[in-house]
Amino acid sequence: MTRLSRTLTLCILGLGALATTRSHAAPKPISFINDVIPVLTRAGCNQGICHGAAVGKNGFKLSLRGYAPEIDYAAIMRLAKGRRVNLAHPEKSMLLQKPLLEMPHIGGKALEKGSKEYTILVKWLAEGAAPPDEQDPHVTELRVTPPIQSLSPKSNLQLRVEAVFSDGSKRDVTHWTRYATNDETVATVVPDGKVTVTGVGQTAIMLGYQDKVSVARIVAPFPNKIDPKAFTSLPRTNYVDSLVTAKLSALHLPQSQPASDMEYLRRVTLDLTGALPTAQEARTFSADTSKNRRERLVENLMARPAFIDFWAYKWSDLFRVNRGTLKDKGMWAYYSFLHDSVRDNKPWDVLCREVLTAKGNTFMDGPANYFRTALKPEELAENVAQGFMGIRVQCAKCHNHPLEKWTQNEYYGMANLFARVKYKADLSIYVNDEMTVYNTATGDLIQPRLGRAVPPKPLGGPTLAMNAPQERRAFFAEWLTRPDNWYFTHCIVNRVWAHFMGRGLVEPVDDMRETNPPSNPELFDALTADFVKHKFDLRHLMRQIVTSRAYQISSASVPQNAADDKYYSHFLVRRLTAEQLLDALSQVTGKAEEFPGMPPGLRAIQLPDTHVKSDFMDTLGRPPRVITCECERSQEPNMAQALMFINGELLNRKVGAEGGIVDRLIKQGKSDEETLDELYWTTFGRAPNSVERETNLKLLRKAVAQALTAPAVTTQAKPDPKANTDALRRRGFEDMLWVLVNSKEFLFNH
Numbered sequence: 118m119t120r121l122s123r124t125l126t127l128c129i130l131g132l133g134a135l136a137t138t139r140s141h142a143a144p145k146p147i148s149f150i151n152d153v154i155p156v157l158t159r160a161g162c163n164q165g166i167c168h169g170a171a172v173g174k175n176g177f178k179l180s181l182r183g184y185a186p187e188i189d190y191a192a193i194m195r196l197a198k199g200r201r202v203n204l205a206h207p208e209k210s211m212l213l214q215k216p217l218l219e220m221p222h223i224g225g226k227a228l229e230k231g232s233k234e235y236t237i238l239v240k241w242l243a244e245g246a247a248p249p250d251e252q253d254p255h256v257t258e259l260r261v262t263p264p265i266q267s268l269s270p271k272s273n274l275q276l277r278v279e280a281v282f283s284d285g286s287k288r289d290v291t292h293w294t295r296y297a298t299n300d301e302t303v304a305t306v307v308p309d310g311k312v313t314v315t316g317v318g319q320t321a322i323m324l325g326y327q328d329k330v331s332v333a334r335i336v337a338p339f340p341n342k343i344d345p346k347a348f349t350s351l352p353r354t355n356y357v358d359s360l361v362t363a364k365l366s367a368l369h370l371p372q373s374q375p376a377s378d379m380e381y382l383r384r385v386t387l388d389l390t391g392a393l394p395t396a397q398e399a400r401t402f403s404a405d406t407s408k409n410r411r412e413r414l415v416e417n418l419m420a421r422p423a424f425i426d427f428w429a430y431k432w433s434d435l436f437r438v439n440r441g442t443l444k445d446k447g448m449w450a451y452y453s454f455l456h457d458s459v460r461d462n463k464p465w466d467v468l469c470r471e472v473l474t475a476k477g478n479t480f481m482d483g484p485a486n487y488f489r490t491a492l493k494p495e496e497l498a499e500n501v502a503q504g505f506m507g508i509r510v511q512c513a514k515c516h517n518h519p520l521e522k523w524t525q526n527e528y529y530g531m532a533n534l535f536a537r538v539k540y541k542a543d544l545s546i547y548v549n550d551e552m553t554v555y556n557t558a559t560g561d562l563i564q565p566r567l568g569r570a571v572p573p574k575p576l577g578g579p580t581l582a583m584n585a586p587q588e589r590r591a592f593f594a595e596w597l598t599r600p601d602n603w604y605f606t607h608c609i610v611n612r613v614w615a616h617f618m619g620r621g622l623v624e625p626v627d628d629m630r631e632t633n634p635p636s637n638p639e640l641f642d643a644l645t646a647d648f649v650k651h652k653f654d655l656r657h658l659m660r661q662i663v664t665s666r667a668y669q670i671s672s673a674s675v676p677q678n679a680a681d682d683k684y685y686s687h688f689l690v691r692r693l694t695a696e697q698l699l700d701a702l703s704q705v706t707g708k709a710e711e712f713p714g715m716p717p718g719l720r721a722i723q724l725p726d727t728h729v730k731s732d733f734m735d736t737l738g739r740p741p742r743v744i745t746c747e748c749e750r751s752q753e754p755n756m757a758q759a760l761m762f763i764n765g766e767l768l769n770r771k772v773g774a775e776g777g778i779v780d781r782l783i784k785q786g787k788s789d790e791e792t793l794d795e796l797y798w799t800t801f802g803r804a805p806n807s808v809e810r811e812t813n814l815k816l817l818r819k820a821v822a823q824a825l826t827a828p829a830v831t832t833q834a835k836p837d838p839k840a841n842t843d844a845l846r847r848r849g850f851e852d853m854l855w856v857l858v859n860s861k862e863f864l865f866n867h
Contacts, residue, residue, distance in 0.1 A: 147241035154183035155293040184517035186249040207242035254282035259331040276310040295325035323632040357665035360640035373687035391427035396798035429456040439742040446480040452725040454483025464653040466598035473594040498532035507608035507629035530574035619689030695737030696721040706771040707778040
C-alpha cells in the first residue's frame, strides 16, 4: 500500500485530520530507493565483486550499485521462492542472516546487528517491505563540504556530503556515500569520508550516492620555501602563463629556466609539422637575433605543406581513416576531406557538423565514411561521445556508469539519435564495396531493460520527442557544436593542449568525467573561452600554446620541481611517435623510406592510413585505427623496439646507404671537423660542443690509425691509401651516426 493509499483510507475512516496532523512528527516510512538501496551499496552487496556482478553470486543477482531498483526488489522479494525475507519475523530474514553470518555466507560478514544499516533493513521489512515508488523524490544534486581544501602532509579532513532531492528536501548522506581517490600518493579516503593527506600535489576525492557523483579537490603544496616574488616576476607572453604561474604558486613549484633557441626550434618544428628542422634551417635560426624570431618561426611552420600533412594525419587517427574498414576509395575520399579541411583551416565546429550529418556514397562523399567505421547505433554513440565529447560511456550500456553520472537510459537515449542511420550497399558490392549512408524517418533502438525505446537525447543535452520531424543527427550536431557545450569545446582543447604539452589538463584526454577534474580548471576554461571567441580556430589555439612561456621552458628540472609531472613546471619529455621516428631517420640519414604501393619520397606522416605495411612503425606503436581511443597509440617502450634500434635492418640500411649523408660527405671531401658538424646539425639541430667535438674526433682518428697500421690481408692489387682511409673514415662516421640516432636527444622531444 502506497502512502497515498494509506492517507485515503484514513480519510474514509474519518481519521484524515489526525493523519495529517501527525504526518509532520511521525517518521517517514522506509523508502526502497532512498533507504534500502544505499544500505545494500554501503554493505557492498550490489558491487561488481559481489551480487552486482554480471551473473550475480550464488543465484542472487542485484543491479550494479542499485541502478535498477525494480529488478532488485523482485530479486529480494520474489526470487528463490521468497525465502530471502520473513515479514512476520524480519530479523529471521535470509537478507539479514547471511550478511550477519548467522547463516553461511561466502561474502563474509557485511552487516553488524544494531548498526544503521541493520536498523533500516529491519524497519523496512517490519513495515511490509514497500516496493520502489516512482513518486519517491529522487536525488538531483550532491553537495560536498568543503569542495576544495589546501592541506599540509599528514593532515586530516572530514568531508560532509548533502543530497538535494527533487522535492526540495535535503539529507546528510555522508555515511551512505561511496568514496574513492584519484591519486593515493596525494590523499586517501575511508568509507566515512575522512581524508588523509599522504603526499604532495593535487587530487580529487570521488563521491557517489545513488546515480549522482561529485568531487572534492584536495591541494597539498610541495614543501618548497619560495619567495612569492619569484612567481610575480616571471615573464608572461599571454593568459596561459598567468594561469600556469598561479597554479605553480599555489603548489610552491618553481618554474624551470627558458629553453634555448635551438631546443625551441626542434620542439616546435616537431610539434607543428611532425618533422625535424633541417641543418640549414637550424643554422639560419641560430644566426637570427631578431626579438620576434620565435613568433615568425611559428607562422612559417604553420604555412608549410608539412603542417597540413601532419595534422591531417593526426585527425585521421581520431576519425579512424582506415582502408581495412572503408576500402581504398572510401579511405582516400575520407583522408582527402580531412586534408582539405586542415589546409583551409576549417573551424572545428564546422568540420564536426559536416562529419556528423554526412550522407551519400562513401566513395564520393568523404565524411560519410565516418558512419562506415561503426554500423550499429550503440557503437556510433560510443565513438561520438569519446571522440567529440571526451566521454567514455561504454559502461552505461549494461548498467548505470559506476564512475560517472550517466545512466543506462541516457546511454540508450544517446544511441537512439543514430538509430535512423541506414546503409545501402551498391549493386556492385562484390566488385568495389561501395556503400550509401542515408536517413530514415522511422526506427528506434530498444532499451533492453525496459523493453521499449527511450526518447533520443544527447548526453547532458535536451530530449528530442520520439515523433519530432527534425532529423536526429542534425538535431544532435547542432546541439553538440554550440559554443556553450562544455564537453565539445573542452574536449578538443584538451587534445590539442596534450599534444603540445605532453599531458592533458584532463588525463586520459578522452576521459572527461566529472569525477576526473582538470589539473588546472581556470586555465582549461580560459583556453576554451579563447578558442570559442575565435570561432573554433585551431591554429589560433595552437599559436597561443606554442608562444606561451609555459611551452617554451626547458625540460631540465630543478630539485624543487623534479617530482612534478602534472603542473607544467618544466617541459615534459616524450618519445617521438612511430611516424616521426621513421621520418626523422630517413631525413638525417638522407635515405628516404619506400612504402609499398605509394609514390617514392612519401614521408610516413603523409600516408593516408596506417594499413600501409611498415614493421618498424607497428613495433613503435602505430595505432591500427580500429577504436576511438587515444590508448590505441602506444608510447610504451619494449625489448622489440630496443633491438630494432640496436641492430635492426632498417636502421643499419639507412646509416650505411650509398648516397646517404655519410657517403655524400666523404665523397665531397669534407674534413673530419666538417663532417662531424654536419652530422650534429642534421641530427640534433645544433653544433657539437667542445667536449663532444674533441671526444668524437679523438676516437675517430684513433680507430682509423689503428686500422691503417693493422696487418693487411695480402692481395694482388696494390691498395690505394686514400681510398682505404676514406673507407675507414666512412665506417667510423657511420658508427658515429648510429650512436647519435640511438641517443635520447634524438629519440625524444624535449
